[in-house]
Amino acid sequence: MNTATTIVLGNEKGGAGKSTLAIHVLAGLMEQGARVAVIDLDLRQRSLGRFVANRRRWLEANGVVAPMPLEPDLGADGKALALMPAAAQIERFDAAFAEVTDCDFIVIDTPGGDTALSRHAHGRAHQIVTPMNDSFVDFDLLGHVDPVTLDLLQPSIYSETVWEARKSRAAQGQGSIDWVVLTNRLGVPEARNRKRLDERMAKLAKRVGFRIGPGLRDRVIYRELFPFGLTVADLSPQVRPVPVSLAHVAARQELRNLMLALGHAHDDDRGGDLDQAA
Structure with a gap:
């Protein structure tokens, strides 16, 4: 029986930024020594799948040993x-x-759209991680706001998808789903738009039941x-x-903070070699 935690x-x-985040969550889990399987349901773009293929080729070409995730076979391109x-x-x-029987985690990347396959995968989740850009355009998929007052009116379509999965x-x-929403590609930290967005996020979090986590800044490094x-x-x-x-080094600490917020990291310092090298 599959006992892995599904993210x-x-x-x-x-x-x-779902695929970018999926890649880094995968890497963060493997850094902790976890056995991880990946399933890429973004069937046309396949960024997560290409990342794993690139990793395999680079490690082999350079004679380097590093953790590799398991890729269960979807049976078609x-x-x-x-x-x-x-x-x-x-x-x-x-x-x-069902193929995944000897892993600690399964990381599933989903497409940017509503599909039956994506909804089905959400129903398998122990944890859903939702990245969004620092924008009311992205927030609109989580909750609607009044165009005059910007007061929160009601949850929106993606919140309903998660509600159905729960x-x-x-x-x-099968228990509850831990839903974590985080703002990705952060820009100027004190922007007026950010304050407005953060206030609505906090209200919606209480209403529909998600946690707010730290995102990844808009760094070329990622x-x-x-x-x-x-x-x-x-x-x-x-x-x-x-x-x-x-x-x-700063990006690595940012990733560690994210993994801690998701509950999948130990609060220790494992980046000393990188600190010294920099």
Whole structure:
């Protein structure tokens, strides 16, 4: 029986940073020594799947040993699977999900849109992590605000998706879902828009039941290592495809803070070698 903790990266809006976050959550878990499986349900883009493929090739080419995630087989290439009926997609997903029997975590990346497959995966989650940009455009998928007063009116479509996933798990006696929403690609920290957004986020969090976590700033560092299949969590004296700077150290601490907020990290210092190298 599958006893792994399932983490779903979800948001029905594209461009919110789900895949970037999925990659870094995966790397953060492996840094802790966890055994992790990944399922990429963004069937056309497949950023998470390409990251894992890049990682395998870079490690082999450079003779470096580093943790690799398990990839259960969905049974078809992404484009072909995307063209299948929803029932067939769900069947393939369930078979792949059942394949994972010896892992601590399953990380699932979902597409930027509402699909039957994505909703089905949400129903499997123990934890849903929702990144959003620092914008009322992104917030609109979580909650509607009054256009005159900016008061919170009601939860929106993605909040309803998570609510349905929670009802499904509760009906099956599978416990609750820990929902964490975080603002990604943060810009100027004291912007007026940020204050307004934070206030509405806090109100909606109480109303629909999510936690607010720390996001990742808009750093080139989070994107520059993608072609190598690496993240700042992987950097060490042995793993260094790019020159290391103090900015990498700051990004690594930011990732550690995120993992702590999600409840998947130990509050210790494992970045000493990187600090010295920088």
